[in-house]
Amino acid sequence: MVLSSLPVLLGRFGLWAVAAGSLWALIATVVSMRKGGGWARSARRGMVVALVGAILAAAGLEWALFHHDFSLPYVASVSAKNLPSLYLFSAWWGSLEGSLLLWCLLVLAFAVPAQQTKGMGEKVRRAFPLLPAATALFFAGVMLRFANPLSGWPGGGAGPSDGIGLNPLLQDPGMAYHPPLLYLGFTGLVVPGAWALAILFTGEKEDWTKPTRRWVLAAWGMLSAGILLGSWWAYHELGWGGWWFWDPVENASLMPWLALTAYAHGALAQEARGMLRRWNLGLLLLAYALTLFGTFLTRSGILTSVHAFSESGLGSWFLGYIAVFLLIAFGVLAWRWDDLDDPKPPGGLITKEGAILYNHLLFGGLLLAVLLGTTWPILAELATGERVSGGAPFFAATIPPIALPTLFLMAVAPWFGWGRTGKESLRPRLIAGVVGGVVVSGGLAWARASMGMGMGGWAHVVSVFILGAVLGPILADFVRTARAVGGSRKALIKRPRHWGGLLVHLGIAVLAVGATGASGGKTAVDFQLAPQETAVVVEGVSLRHVGVTVKSRKSHRAWIANVVLTQQGKEHPLQSERRDYGSNWPGTTEMALLSNWKRDIAITLAETESDGSASYRVTIQPFLSWLWVGGALSLLGFLWAGRKGG
């Protein structure tokens, strides 16, 4: 029996404090909704106790990671003595147990200050802790019962002399930031979800959209950043030219994003016209449930087999919690249904509120497609006993027909009016859109022709036109506003929500051009080349294999292939690597990348032979870098929209 050190003991105690504090907060909140006053203060104290407990647990875990306390199986499984400090720190969320702790801590860290949000009534404020307290209690319960990052070895051994280390694929700065960003987005959703539930429970009529706007923007922005960073990491680190795989882990982050995006537009209609309250409440609650559902899908083993799931208690807890939440949340929504009626009937299709209804429909369709595509193997096995897999072909067939109308709506709907749309205001915008579409289509067609690339598929052609149609009216509007305010920069950027929102739209349009261009025009060719041998990849692009050198580095051995990539007559010397991390981990690749605004060329080293030859895969994807540019523009738009005065 090994005695654990004080920080670890404090951390274990902290986990119990999370459970006790959040349980107390939950009970006191329920009582306070009837009795008020002192109970509400007591509930608040419970939340603070839980937060302090979570901080203690996280500190204990980090202490153990930095002191290589391998008497904790978690520490032994995600870290090793030779791991650099950054990855020792990020090993916190290197696996399930620690991720749960991070999640729990973030929920509490958001919820405690968020309860003070200005502009919410006293009764609603009192009911606010219901959802965050329940969430923290659930996570604490799961950790204490199934996945405690601070528990010792069964029987209490001192553990191995060194840990297994962090998966080499995860030893990358992008991988250090990507999960916390996603978790920030997921857990940030607890706050608007908590207000939604509080409003439903109290039956108050107040409008929550304005006070919670910046919370929603923050969660939405961080979720978007997390998804983008994950994609960027997959492209650069996995090294196989892919940037989105429709993997359940990715879909799990996309689903709440889709629900939240629908909500963010619905909230506009609610704020301007008092409409869509039911939809909006439902979407917020759904978005919250989807963050947990994603975790359930990817962690319970249910995707492998329904039977594996039934043996894992963790999965049943997640499913049970989600089911109870949905029953209660949508039960109360149904109960309040008649109180939440829309005061105004929706206008026609050519109005803002009409377009937002279609926005909800299309985002609902995208969500349904992702949800069904991800859970189909489970549903089919439950229904027929046969395992099937859906996967990429399904998404390739169903997503574009729903996404392209969504993009089209995005180009035109911002110029509609509430209630009615004046022809005189719409016509110049439509003209600017068509002109923009023609100009951008022409420009990109020229760029394609100059590189000898084909048209890239109908989805790409449509996306390119839509980009122009989004850009044209924005530029026209900007010039018009600039003239009207006489060049005063302050007056020009006075409407952060207007310009921020348009910038997000523009970024999405750019991203769509990148996504459809890269997937529609992807070419992948495999070569085996002797030293100094040259191969033609496509017209205008050739690859010369120079030779291979072997290097021993701190954590791995690397086979470094030197190549010369020639594009349009210009030579680019590049290096592509394979790495061997020893027997604990399989090898990884570091691709060579030549990227410009027209296309990305990635060279992956597959294998090296003793005679000095090497085999490569060369992947060419048109307009791929537009993904990252578009993503960055959107994130800037989120920041802009979050400025004061929005």
Added chain:
Amino acid sequence: MNRQAKTLLVAAVAIGWLVFSGIKEASVYFKYPSELTPTVLAELGHEELRIGGMVAGGSLEREGSDIRFVMVDDGEGQVLVHYVGIPPDMFAEGRGAVVEGSFTMEGVFEAHTLMVKHGEDYSAEEHPDRENIRSDFGTGIPDPGG
């Protein structure tokens, strides 16, 4: 029902139809090697199929981008797989893999897609086998896209 509601309903039905008809077309069977008994094989014929299992130790042969290996699982039964292309990172003997393709006349599974299986083996009851790949977050292991 007003016109707006009717149009919305028609659009909703169209989207629903698109999604549900798509999923039926795109699904393929998923089997483990031990399930591929002669009867099942006869039924399947040359149908598109996914097989999940482990790359048997000592079975991996590579000549350039020409790859042959045997896939096994817990039960009895094995499948000889042939794949042309570059396997993804983390592909190795003793690790999980998923292949998609169909059986040839000779009974060899001709795979056009080779993926690495990951992140699904979590079990918290006993501390899980830490040798297994545990892609606990972020993006999945890539599909080289055959």
